[in-house]
Amino acid sequence: MTIRRFLTISSIAFCFFCYSTLLAGNTLKGQVGISPQNFIVDLDxxxxxxxxxxxxxxxxxxxxEVDLMSFExxxxxxxxPIVPTETSLENWIIVNPLELTIPPGDSQVVRxxxxxxxxxxxxxxxxxxxFQQLPTTEEELPIASSSDASMVFKSLFRLQTAIYATVGHVERTGHYHDVRLSGNSLWIQVENTGNGHVRLSGDWALWPASQYSATQGNQWLDWLELTNSDRQANPLxxxxxRHGQLSANPVMPNAKRWLRIPIGESLQPGRYHLELKGxxxxxxxxxSTQLQVGSAVR
Known part of the structure; x- marks a missing residue:
């Protein structure tokens, strides 16, 4: 059974997608941090x-054990996962080591x-x-007997990070097509018009439509121009x-995707005004638009 799980350990940058493959049970025996999150490599x-x-x-x-996989x-x-071709990046990556053992509380580098x-x-x-965990002797699964109806299974993790490599001129461009609001999520449909992956960043804010004015919206946009220290010293x-920062999965070239932005607790039904700059x-x-809270996008 495969369960998507995010390992949260403070002060460590984790891979942008992370899976735990559990043979049974719900406890991840080994906790592993990975830094950095991903690589962008210039092949020029x-x-x-x-x-x-x-x-x-x-x-x-x-x-x-370390392995490579082409993906979409x-x-x-x-x-x-996708089948690699002659020009797939995984064909031309040299990894060392391909297998390693890390003592508890220690770290190791994979180059x-x-x-x-x-x-x-x-x-x-x-x-x-x-990065696929391999079983050790103590983690081998026990053999059940007729006199022992219970069996304890161990867990193995599987982590994945992204490597992006660029050749020549790369454009990271795109635009949004639509925006919607559901109870606890802001959904933005974006299209990547370049030849490199794109990521959404910036800030968003919501007001009940009856409480919003253009003056408030302009004040918020001006406040965004301040440095973080000035924002803290001069709260709006x-x-x-509701307000927060934009963050979402990457969108690949030639793709159009709905991106979900969590906005906290579910909003009450009604109309809201959105200001977004990013x-x-x-x-x-x-x-800058008004949105109706209704059924979810999906």
Missing amino acids: NPGKVHAYRLMNMGQSPIRI LDEDNQVV FSIRPAIALPEGEHRTAMI TPPPA QLSDSPIQI
């Missing part, structure tokens, strides 16, 4: 060595370099680096009913 300067650092936060040694994101922003033997097309290429009065990587996005 190939051969440079890059490194992930893996940290064992558990109380037992862990064995890990489907319409639900879920990772989908890689990209050395294409053929000319890769201009644009962005990607692969996932997979009154603040929006970036879809290199493309600015600004939205």
Whole structure:
């Protein structure tokens, strides 16, 4: 059974997608942190060595096997393995080591370099680096007997991080098509019009439509121009009913996706005014509109 799980350990940057494969039970025996979250590598300067650092936060040694996988994101922003081709990035990545053991409370580095033997097309290429936990002797599954009806299974984790490699000129551009509001989520439909993945960043704010005025919206936009320290020293009065920062999964080239932005507790039915100012990587996005809270987008 495969369950999507995010490992949360403070002060550690984790991979942007992370899976735990559980043989049984719901306890992850080994807790592993990975830094950095992902890599963007310029293949116009190939051969440079890059490194992930893996940290064992558990109380037992862990064995890990390293592998590579070509992938795509489907319409639900879920990772989908794809069959590699001659120009797939995974063909040209050298990884060392391919298997490692990390003592408890310790860390180890996994290095890689990209050395294409053929000319890769201009644009962005990607692969996932997979860190799969291997069973140790003490983690081997016991054999059930007729006199023992219970069996304790151990858990194994599987972590994946993204490696993006660029060749020549890469454009990270796009625009939004639609925006909707459901009880506890803001949904933004965006399209990637470039040849590299794009990410949404910036700020959003919501007011009940009956309490919103253009003056408030302009004050909020002006407040966004302040530095973080100035924002803390000069809080907006009154603040929006809801506000936060934009963050969502990447959108791949030539893809159109709905991105979900959590907004906290469910809103009461009614009309709300949205102010949004941000970036879809290199493309600015600004939205000022009224939205009706109704059924969810999905």
